[in-house]
Amino acid sequence: MIKVLIADDEELVRTGLRAILEAADDIEVIAEARNGSEAVTEAARYRPHVVLMDVRMPVMDGVTALREINRSPQPPKVVMLTTFDRDEYVYSALRARAAGFLLKDTAPRDLIAAVRAVAQGNAMLSPTVTKRMLDAFARSETPDSAAARKRLAGLTERERQVSRAVARGLSNTEIARELGMTETTVKAHVSRSLAKLGLANRVQIALVVRDAGGNESP
Known part of the structure; x- marks a missing residue:
């Protein structure tokens, strides 16, 4: 219960x-x-x-x-x-x-x-909420790009691909379709990325990716 x-x-x-x-x-x-x-x-x-x-x-x-x-x-x-x-x-x-x-x-x-x-x-966190919050942060904060890129460097290439998709506001289903993997695998990559980055949710992943330079590789 x-x-x-x-x-x-x-x-x-x-x-x-x-x-x-x-x-x-x-x-x-x-x-x-x-x-x-x-x-x-x-x-x-x-x-x-x-x-x-x-x-x-x-x-x-x-x-x-x-x-x-x-x-x-x-x-x-x-x-x-x-x-x-x-x-x-x-x-x-x-x-x-x-x-x-x-x-x-x-x-x-x-x-x-x-x-x-x-x-x-x-x-x-829904994709719609993710996009709205990212837009608000983009208007209010100056990113520390070097620090964000350094954090993302600790992820595997696949984890970075998933993280960049999260930053675009895609759902797990959409990420799975785009990257050719199962939703279960997407969830696993997101969970590992959260753990490695010491973050609590998808929006925080999206913020780190944004600060690192958007959808470009760190």
């Missing part, structure tokens, strides 16, 4: 998320929090597998709560709830190693699938 903590300052949102998640027979919502401070406390008390965390909350915002939760010895996977088009905190959450991001209007089926994926240790 996947144990979930929902943290959002709007009761209607919490109620809706609970109803959606508890419709799945393998997910249980074990606690709710109205702000980031409560989320930190409840996460320590109930030890959920996954936390759905609103970015914008009173008392303590979601990013600060994420950092606090990640200081615990065995932290849960934290998925940030956001609107993306106006949440400047999203990029701080990415740097703070959020396990994924969900739009607040995510379809119920996709929400359940995302919780399951994150609970299994997979980062939850």
Whole structure:
């Protein structure tokens, strides 16, 4: 059973998320929090597998709560709830190693699938979200190209090919088709690349590739 903590300052949102998640027979919502401070406390008390965390909350915002939760010895996977088009905190959450991001209007089926994926240790980031976040970073940050190329040099050529495809916002299915491999192999390359680079999700891979010079070889 996947144990979930929902943290959002709007009761209607919490109620809706609970109803959606508890419709799945393998997910249980074990606690709710109205702000980031409560989320930190409840996460320590109930030890959920996954936390759905609103970015914008009173008392303590979601990013600060994420950092606090990640200081615990065995932290849960934290998925940030956001609107993306106006949440400047999203990029701080990415740097703070959020396990994924969900739009607040995510379809119920996709929400359940995302919780399951994150609970299994997979980062939850859609290609559309990847592209939007990369665009925002491109407008706001100056890349350290030399450092990024040095990091990518530690990957195998196949891992770099997959990483460059990730940076273009392709899904695992699209990468598999383009590079002539199975989706399982693509997932394995992505996982190894994350481990070697010390990263938490696909967007972070895409950022390193972008900083190294886009789709060119490091």
